[in-house]
Amino acid sequence: MLAIQFDRFGGPDVLRYVELAAPVPSPGEVLLTVEAAGVNFADTHQVDGSYLGADALPYVPGSEVVGRTPDGRRVLARVSHGYAEQVTAKESAVLEIPEDLGAAQALALMMQGLTAWHLLRSAARLREGETVVVHSAAGGVGSLAVQLAREFGAGRVLAQASTPEKERLALDVGADAVAAYPLAEKADVVLDAVGGDLFDQALGSLASFGRLVTYGNAARSGFTPVDPARLGRLNASVVGFWLRPALAAPGGVSGxxxxxxxxxxxxxxxxxxxxxxxxxxxxxxxxxxLARRTTGKLILTP
Incomplete structure (x- = not known):
């Protein structure tokens, strides 16, 4: 079968289109023929070696696919090594989906949807009426987080994005206004996957008992040191979030x-x-x- 693999860390140029042996399912697993594989920002961190969890090389990235089981079921599945024509998945990680549901829509609800859900529910512990700022609000996670914040009872949802076109998209999916630092109003919750200067500006814009949830470093600028004394003066907190352990927790996926x-x-x-x-x-x-030329969910099709 054909797959995308890398055998050293670096930028996207390390990705290679290669022929590999078809995977063999273990007991409790099912072989899937891939219709589409989801692309997530975490994949870029795996490729350049900056991901939180180390993986042995060579490595085929990809954590989610829409595919077909041998008996013809169309399913959405959490996987490892999804950038391939075929992949194995645990039966417990497979969800049957309708024929008329687009692969990109289904995949958006998997890793990016679960990330947005856990950012607001598990990490930020959003309370009704709070003001939420979403960075990268036109991206796959951000655009869902804007909508979910409203569903979960946020009083106001502000969107930060890198271009006017992306700001309009975020407003179209439900943001109340565009966030520009310094904020005109203090934020109770900020969701940040960018880091760098944006992280620092967001931290200074938190309301008392506000929470800045950091879940990425798209700026690739290194992580900003956080002074505990500054947190004390702000009466605020910084919350780190990584999806993998959240999914491993009881009830982290199905509900x-x-x-x-x-x-x-x-x-x-x-x-x-x-x-x-x-x-x-x-x-x-x-x-x-990486160049921020995209919006929403990206997919690869064999």
């Missing part, structure tokens, strides 16, 4: 995913879909993502 699909089915949650790339063009997908 949130059920809620996400229910909201989408009712038309109250609209996944934003971005580009679709041939599997062989995974390098270009990563380059576009």
């Amino acid at each position: 949130p995913l059920k809620e996400l699909f229910a909201l989408a089915g009712e038309g109250r949650l609209r996944p934003v879909t971005g580009g679709s790339y041939p599997l062989a063009d995974a390098r270009r997908a990563h380059e576009d993502l």
